[in-house]
Amino acid sequence: MSKIDLTQYQTLIFDCDGVILNSNKIKTQAFYDVAKDYGHKPAQILKDYHIQNGGISRYKKFEYLLTNILQKPIETQELNKLLSNFSKEIKKELLICEVAKNIKELRDKTRNTKWLIVSGGDQDELREVFEQRGLGGYFDGGIFGSPDDKDTILKREKNKENITGKSLFIGDSMYDYQVSIALDMDFIFLTAWTDFYKWEDYFKGKYIQSFKSLPELISL
Structure with a gap:
């Protein structure tokens, strides 16, 4: 060294x-959990995309979920709901993680x-x-x-x-x-x-x- x-x-x-x-593992799991309402496969693809693109903001990743994985137009209400649910998933854990x-x-x-x-x-x-x-x-x-x-x-x-x-x-x-x-x-x-x-x-x-x-x- x-x-x-x-x-x-x-x-x-x-x-x-x-x-x-x-907190990396906390956020990795949260991406899957928030996206699983769309099904296991889209959620797993998003989780893998997140791991492959560490450091990129959640805004870009949920936009990727909607436009690339689900192949649908971005609606502000839907995107904001994903962001809000993600924040709720991780907030408590960020306050107690190492x-x-x-x-x-x-x-x-x-x-x-x-x-x-x-x-x-x-x-x-x-x-x-x-x-x-x-x-x-x-x-x-x-x-x-x-x-x-x-x-x-x-x-x-x-x-x-x-x-x-x-x-x-x-x-x-x-x-x-x-x-x-x-x-x-x-x-x-x-x-x-x-x-x-x-x-x-x-x-x-x-x-x-x-x-x-x-x-x-x-x-x-």
Whole structure:
């Protein structure tokens, strides 16, 4: 394992699911449960699509369910019902799921660095969950999520100079890697809670560092 000096960064950007919260499996099951009213097959296809497209917002995934899997036009009322049911499915679990250990120690180690959350999760939901779990105060740069996608959020926050200087994105999906590299950010991949099961094959030959979880970064 190579050492990395986190204090060299002016900005640290964290994904939420699979990085701060052990919540990937919660959301994977919720996609299936919400879609199962359409039948097992559409629900399973959506679940598989979700796993293959980690980090993409639920808005895009339920649009995919309607237009690609069910091959029907998007009706706002139906889409909103799916989104509402999904939020209800996961909300309680997000308030009790495992949180990455030693976040305070990592924050203390990088006290001169701005922290942001940039997630595919719903922004209002994220902010409420982080506040209730006592995590919101660590992220002085803000907590951001869907309906905007990560690429849009990162570009916007860079343009606003909320993301400045040398930046590091800590994520657990292929999409996290792609958006960070496209915006000339360094990237660390966390393996312990990811549901990107072919990550070793995907990253082979690419210059990235991987660690099991956030606590490993504290000892570096």
